Amino acid sequence: MDKEFDVLKEVAKKLAGDTVVSKYVRCGHVACALLTSNGNVYTGVSINAKCGIGFCAEHSAIADMLKAGESKISKIVSSSESSVVVSCGRCLEFIRQLDEDNVNTKILLSTGETKTVGELLPVRWNIDEL
């Protein structure tokens, strides 16, 4: 694992921590840190709400990035307090839709290996054919 992944993993792990917000909402079970192609780091936490209306940590980190006008993600790490969490299929599709270059975004796996978004999601949703 390279130094940038070490830093992203540490940032995400420190940010993670399950927090009760209300009777219906918890946050921070998973946190995410991403590095853009411009070299900036953005972070986010997951939000778990009743009726499945919450969202993944990747979504809030991406919203943080979009506020700065960036969309190209170089590397991304999601983690609970104890271990790296691999992005779900919805997040992989979301990352790819943000920018065509994000097919090469590198994701840290719980094994310490890295894979690209394109390797983890080789077949995309065929939105252009609808």
Ligand SMILES: [Zn+2]
């Ligand atoms: Zn997700």
